[in-house]
Amino acid sequence: MHITKDLVAASATPLVLGILAEGQSYGYAILKQVNDLSGGHLEWTDGLLYPLLHRLERLGHVQSSWDSPPGGRRRKYYQITDQGRAELAEQRAQWAAVVETLRGVWNAGAAPLRPITAPGWGMA
Amino acid sequence: MHITKDLVAASATPLVLGILAEGQSYGYAILKQVNDLSGGHLEWTDGLLYPLLHRLERLGHVQSSWDSPPGGRRRKYYQITDQGRAELAEQRAQWAAVVETLRGVWNAGAAPLRPITAPGWGMA
DNA sequence: TGCGATACATAGTAGTTCTAGGTATAGCTG
DNA sequence: CAGCTATACCTAGAACTACTATGTATCGCA
Numbered sequence: 001m002h003i004t005k006d007l008v009a010a011s012a013t014p015l016v017l018g019i020l021a022e023g024q025s026y027g028y029a030i031l032k033q034v035n036d037l038s039g040g041h042l043e044w045t046d047g048l049l050y051p052l053l054h055r056l057e058r059l060g061h062v063q064s065s066w067d068s069p070p071g072g073r074r075r076k077y078y079q080i081t082d083q084g085r086a087e088l089a090e091q092r093a094q095w096a097a098v099v100e101t102l103r104g105v106w107n108a109g110a111a112p113l114r115p116i117t118a119p120g121w122g123m124a
Numbered sequence: 125m126h127i128t129k130d131l132v133a134a135s136a137t138p139l140v141l142g143i144l145a146e147g148q149s150y151g152y153a154i155l156k157q158v159n160d161l162s163g164g165h166l167e168w169t170d171g172l173l174y175p176l177l178h179r180l181e182r183l184g185h186v187q188s189s190w191d192s193p194p195g196g197r198r199r200k201y202y203q204i205t206d207q208g209r210a211e212l213a214e215q216r217a218q219w220a221a222v223v224e225t226l227r228g229v230w231n232a233g234a235a236p237l238r239p240i241t242a243p244g245w246g247m248a
Numbered sequence: 249t250g251c252g253a254t255a256c257a258t259a260g261t262a263g264t265t266c267t268a269g270g271t272a273t274a275g276c277t278g
Numbered sequence: 279c280a281g282c283t284a285t286a287c288c289t290a291g292a293a294c295t296a297c298t299a300t301g302t303a304t305c306g307c308a
Contacts, residue, residue: 003218006137009296010130011222018229028255038225041218047297050257073255073304092230094127094165098135099223101162105142106216133265152286171266174288197273197286254305264295274285 001041008042012052014095015042017080017088020062024079027053053078061087125165132166136176138219139166141204141212144186148203151177177202185211 019030027049034044056062061084068074080088143154151173158168180186185208192198204212 001214001217001221003222004134004215005296006130006134007218007222010128010134011226013130014226015229018226018232022229022232026255028253034225037228038221041221042225045297046256047258047299051296054257071305075255090125091128093125094131095223095226097125097162097165098127098131099219101158101166102135102138102142102219104161105139105146108142108146129265150286152284169266170287171268171289175265178288195274199286249308251307252305253307255303257301259300260298262295262297264293266293267291269290270288272286274283276283277281278279 003041003043008044008048011042012044012048013056014088014091016049016052016056017061017084017091020078020080021085021088024077026067026075026077028075030078056084059087060084127165132168132172135166136168136172137180138212138215140173140176140180141185141208141215144202144204145209145212148201150191150199150201152199154202180208183211184208 015034016030019025019033025033027046030053031044031046031049034042053062053064057064057078060081062078062080064076064078066074066076139158140154143149143157149157151170154177155168155170155173158166177186177188181188181202184205186202186204188200188202190198190200
């Protein structure tokens with residue numbers, strides 16, 4: 001399944017912030033993790049991720065620091081900031097609102113009487 | 125709550141197709157319906173909707189026909205095509221995949237042991 | 249020593265989108 | 279009937295964004 005550009009764009013920031021909320025990571029690892037977590041549906045390239053990380057840093061949502069161990073490749077580790085956690089909460093709320101709206105439309109014809117409350121979609 | 129541009133863009137097509145899947149409608153009514161259904165979170169302008177409807181028509185997802193009753197304003201009614209229904213199903217599947225991925229990330233730290241299967245998110 | 253994987257970066261094009269403006273009419277109010 | 283608001287539709291072009299293509303460098307392995 002190919003995911004449309006718009007959906008990829010809309011989910012990119014919350015995905016990265018969500019991953020970093022669990023612990024610091026670096027570009028290449030995030031890339032692999034997203035491609036893995038999505039079951040291969042989201043096919044991110046590094047050209048998508050690095051500019052996004054730079055933007056998040058510019059906005060103050062993440063911080064970076066280089067790690068250059070003697071016997072290994074240099075990596076730029078990113079960690080989420082308090083401001084980034086606030087942004088993540090905000091994004092989750094927005095996603096919840098939009099998903100709720102979509103479900104309202106999609107379920108209107110299909111199952112009008114089913115009372116639906118999905119788990120895991122509460123506001124952060 | 126202000127919804128980001130990207131999320132608005134990503135949800136616009138599935139919303140319109142979803143609304144038209146329940147019956148034909150016209151631009152102005154769709155506009156009101158979306159603003160209403162989203163609880164005011166999605167604030168669409170006509171400048172967003174009309175070009176979108178034109179694009180959907182160009183792609184063959186919807187068909188339009190003018191209605192100009194003697195004692196009323198002219199309206200351009202849109203109805204979904206078979207191809208449009210297929211597209212809607214595809215979009216639902218994509219949304220399900222992305223939402224699933226996001227939930228995987230977001231729940232990882234919060235509730236690792238909860239087995240989650242949301243209702244209403246099956247592929248069309 | 250050559251290749252694939254790891255790791256990061258960005259210039260510039262190619263594309264999209266949203267603002268701002270335009271047309272027109274119905275219906276209400278004074 | 280003049281003026282206003284709501285209804286109803288449309289689009290040019292500026293303003294913005296994102297993705298492709300390309301570049302650098304090192305490690306591990308055969």
